Amino acid sequence: MAPQLDGYFKQVDTLSDHFIERLRQAVAIPSVSSEPARRPDVVRMGHYLRDQLTKLGATAELRELGKQPGTDLNLPPIVLARYGSDKNKRTILVYGHYDVQPAEKSDGWDTEPFELTVKEDGRLCGRGSTDDKGPVLGWLNAIEAHQAAGIDFPVNLLMCFEGMEEYGSEGLEDLVNEEGKKYFADADAVCISDNYWLGTERPCLTYGLRGCNYYSIEISGPGADLHSGVFGGLAHEPMTDLVRVMGSLVEPDGTINIPGIKEQVAPVTADEEGLYDGIAFTMETLHESLGSKTTIFEDKKKTLMARWRMPSLSLHGIEGAFSAPGAKTVIPAKVIGKFSIRTVPNMEIEKTNDLVYKFVEEAFKKLNSKNTMKVYAQHCGNWWVASPKHWNFEAAAKATERVWGVKPDFTREGGSIPITLTFQEATGKNVLLLPMGSSTDGAHSINEKLDKKNYIEGIKLLGAYLHYVAEEPMN
Numbered sequence: 001m002a003p004q005l006d007g008y009f010k011q012v013d014t015l016s017d018h019f020i021e022r023l024r025q026a027v028a029i030p031s032v033s034s035e036p037a038r039r040p041d042v043v044r045m046g047h048y049l050r051d052q053l054t055k056l057g058a059t060a061e062l063r064e065l066g067k068q069p070g071t072d073l074n075l076p077p078i079v080l081a082r083y084g085s086d087k088n089k090r091t092i093l094v095y096g097h098y099d100v101q102p103a104e105k106s107d108g109w110d111t112e113p114f115e116l117t118v119k120e121d122g123r124l125c126g127r128g129s130t131d132d133k134g135p136v137l138g139w140l141n142a143i144e145a146h147q148a149a150g151i152d153f154p155v156n157l158l159m160c161f162e163g164m165e166e167y168g169s170e171g172l173e174d175l176v177n178e179e180g181k182k183y184f185a186d187a188d189a190v191c192i193s194d195n196y197w198l199g200t201e202r203p204c205l206t207y208g209l210r211g212c213n214y215y216s217i218e219i220s221g222p223g224a225d226l227h228s229g230v231f232g233g234l235a236h237e238p239m240t241d242l243v244r245v246m247g248s249l250v251e252p253d254g255t256i257n258i259p260g261i262k263e264q265v266a267p268v269t270a271d272e273e274g275l276y277d278g279i280a281f282t283m284e285t286l287h288e289s290l291g292s293k294t295t296i297f298e299d300k301k302k303t304l305m306a307r308w309r310m311p312s313l314s315l316h317g318i319e320g321a322f323s324a325p326g327a328k329t330v331i332p333a334k335v336i337g338k339f340s341i342r343t344v345p346n347m348e349i350e351k352t353n354d355l356v357y358k359f360v361e362e363a364f365k366k367l368n369s370k371n372t373m374k375v376y377a378q379h380c381g382n383w384w385v386a387s388p389k390h391w392n393f394e395a396a397a398k399a400t401e402r403v404w405g406v407k408p409d410f411t412r413e414g415g416s417i418p419i420t421l422t423f424q425e426a427t428g429k430n431v432l433l434l435p436m437g438s439s440t441d442g443a444h445s446i447n448e449k450l451d452k453k454n455y456i457e458g459i460k461l462l463g464a465y466l467h468y469v470a471e472e473p474m475n
């Protein structure tokens with residue numbers, strides 16, 4: 001029987017201004033995790049969440065994580081909370097983050113980034129509105145709307161909100177592994193709301209993410225930076241070597257030149273072949289979010305496959321290189337090139353690293369340079385794929401159809417949320433990614449927004465999902 005949700009939905013609508021006000025309060029706290037000067041604000045945001053949760057009747061605590069490695073800064077606390085502990089109900093563990101990306105009005109924002117601005121067309125503009133304060137508050141709002149409607153909360157809710165997501169989730173992995181069989185012990189499934197619809201029209205449920213192996217190539221030779229008028233043409237230049245080596249990794253059409261990479265990629269099955277055509281995704285929306293028409297492929301299927309299930313190699317930058325305006329005639333003494341590979345099933349981290357090292361070493365050797373070269377991985381996070389046939393996904397699909405009136409797309413994503421895999425492994429339970437915002441929200445860029453419709457209907461969706469979870473047969 002479909003759950004009775006009308007009373008809940010009505011309360012969400014009634015309380016919508018109050019919920020927007022709550023988002024305004026949260027956006028006003030500039031919890032930028034990557035800026036040391038803002039660390040007190042990040043901590044303040046954690047306290048704010050704890051206090052809000054406590055007011056709503058949840059048991060909430062702050063878990064201190066000690067100092068940020070290599071600094072004197074305290075890491076922001078992880079907010080752990082529980083709402084309900086009825087043995088006859090299912091328990092859902094949700095994760096989100098309360099820190100945000102940096103933002104300054106001078107970056108090109110139309111409005112003050114830390115003042116929530118409600119636009120006439122319904123856009124709620126502000127840093128963190130969609131990533132990830134809106135979704136995090138969505139869970140709190142769902143609790144409050146149930147209380148206001150006098151409707152029994154359908155599950156026990158465990159919450160884990162961190163404050164370092166935009167800066168590598170320092171300390172979270174250890175905590176999740178440690179609490180997997182303790183604080184999170186009775187979790188029946190996990191739900192993370194920290195990603196986006198593929199487009200702007202149709203909601204989606206996400207069951208896969210690519211991994212990311214990040215590498216450095218360090219080339220040095222001269223004892224100090226040199227003047228090209230004095231040493232140009234008579235010394236091996238690290239930058240010349242590095243540009244050659246980095247240039248050999250990947251073709252302009254995206255083809256990765258490292259042997260053995262594509263051999264590890266899972267073959268496309270007949271089932272999968274048919275999956276892409278029905279997905280609500282157009283090249284037009286892609287061009288809009290890309291900000292240009294410079295896509296490698298012209299068609300949707302190849303593009304989606306490139307994002308979801310094929311590896312990619314991107315060159316990110318060169319540390320130590322001259323990058324200011326002007327015409328400085330320096331020969332940098334040491335340069336470090338950075339690149340990463342987005343990984344997919346069935347690539348293995350170690351094997352991929354070995355292939356990369358071998359290729360880079362051979363490419364450098366071919367240069368016959370007297371400089372020295374080191375290649376190493378800075379960090380590696382594995383890809384993740386869950387079963388979308390699980391009751392956790394079934395419940396989310398039914399809730400989506402109820403709230404939005406359409407069946408959701410089942411999607412994968414090209415990016416990485418490394419903690420997804422950690423939650424899956426630490427709890428041994430199915431993990432679902434249930435996004436609230438849409439593809440044009442601009443999570444990490446200027447003018448970040450969450451559409452009011454996505455926020456309010458998203459609160460309904462999170463609550464409805466919990467009701468359907470309570471009714472799904474275990475499979």
Ligand SMILES: [Zn+2]
Pocket residue numbers: 097131132165194
């Ligand atoms: Zn996020």
